[in-house]
Amino acid sequence: MEELFSKVLHVTVKYRDSEERKANIRVTIEQSLSPVHKKDLLVRLTDNVDPYFLFNLTISEEDFQSLKAQQGLLIDFATFPQKFIELLNLCYSEQDVDSPRFLLHLSCQSPVPEGSANLTIIETNAFKHLNHLSLRLAHGSDKEVKEYLAVCLSSLKAEKQALDMKLKKTEDDLSRQLSYAQQ
Amino acid sequence: MEELFSKVLHVTVKYRDSEERKANIRVTIEQSLSPVHKKDLLVRLTDNVDPYFLFNLTISEEDFQSLKAQQGLLIDFATFPQKFIELLNLCYSEQDVDSPRFLLHLSCQSPVPEGSANLTIIETNAFKHLNHLSLRLAHGSDKEVKEYLAVCLSSLKAEKQALDMKLKKTEDDLSRQLSYAQQ
Known part of the structure; x- marks a missing residue:
């Protein structure tokens, strides 16, 4: 595994039936170096204050093709990590600003961190919220x-x-x- | 839970098909204070150098009765913790001696720390090995x-x-x- 990105980002977390809360979530992106799962991306969310908070997503080239079709992405698998990291860095660079343009949302189907959750990178402008990317992660076993x-x-x-x-x-x-x- | 005992003891550990090894195992004994599981004893073994090493045993008054019958113990449940701790303290006090009289053995059915394991307190004299107590612990899930x-x-x-x-x-x-x- 090669680590491509690892930063603590402000994330707005929403569990089912509860209020939104701001959390400092570490987002880590790693890339597999194994010859079998070549270039698979592993996205991981962890929370320093909650030892049980762990969400994972593995994106193979095949997974990426359906993600691409589903969300109308215009890039290929090889450039995806770089663009994804650029978006996360936009969130990172603006997170201490009063009204940041780029935001990270995590919405969880259950009332506690378990099951699956959607991580969304959202751009907010005067007109609307634009979803740049939405990934569905599963809570760690x-x-x-x-x-x-x-x-x-x-x-x-x-x-x-x-x-x-x-x-x-x-x-x-x-x-x-x-x-x-x-x- | 009230902690009755917690010390790092020298234990001779034997996994199936492998050599014996000496390990420093923390033995913890706690007693339940809950009104439902009143006086239940929890015995726990952990190893500071192996984060996955965790063996547990809960002994209720009922469990103790079969243990007592099986191993010919002469004490009752109320005095069992104290006698058990006395035996562990005998092991502890002699563990830096060249040929200690009291020894702790842990034998595990599987080749790695999983499944169940027997913890035995053994007294060695010139004539034979005497088993003072043998407890079967289960590896933590x-x-x-x-x-x-x-x-x-x-x-x-x-x-x-x-x-x-x-x-x-x-x-x-x-x-x-x-x-x-x-x-």
Whole structure:
């Protein structure tokens, strides 16, 4: 898997029967390097404050052809990742603006993060909302969430260990300087 | 749930068709406080280096009666936790000794940590191995492992945050002392 994109984006999340809420969702796009699933795209949404929040979508070249027909896309599979990332970057660059032109919406069929959800990139102008792209993602199974959490845990452990070492080093350095200065 | 015991113990682990290995396994015993499952005991084994390693056993008063009959125990359910913990503490106190008298064995039916496994507390004397207690634990489901990992992740995040603050405070304190000493 090669990571093409990974950023935390403001997303308006709407679950069935609940109010919309703003969430900071990490959107990750990876591309398969395996010879069998060549160039398959994996889109993943995760939420740092909710360990069980995990939505996935794999887009093969075949899936892309139906997506293209369905949503009237004018590009081919090879250029799709780049255009998709451009749209996400437009959302990213405008997300701290008062009324951003590009917005991300996630609407979930169920009242909690499970089942499937639609991620939509919307351009808002004075006249109407324009849907640039809409993707249907599936919530991760228990097994997928388990594997995702194991990866999170392992990287957090490494970060904590690095911090532990930094603390030790800082204490050593500064007390050495201090005892030198006090002489 | 009230935690009665939680220690990292040396356990000899044997999977089917593989060599025995020594592992540091956290053994946790909790007791239910809910009025429905009153006094149910939950025994849990986890391994800090393997996020997917999770074995559970719930012992209700009824389960205990068959365990008692089967293994010829002479105690009742109310004193079982205390005796069980005494045995674990005997293992714990001897685990850094060259030839400990009390040992913990975990034998798993499958070649990897899954399915069920038997945890046995064994006393070794010159004459024979004596099984003090043998419990059959089930490997956690994907959902249980997922929930366990979410708890690990959340406590690790809190530890990391505390460390971050400690680092900041150490830097501040020592540079203040340093600038004072240098004046």
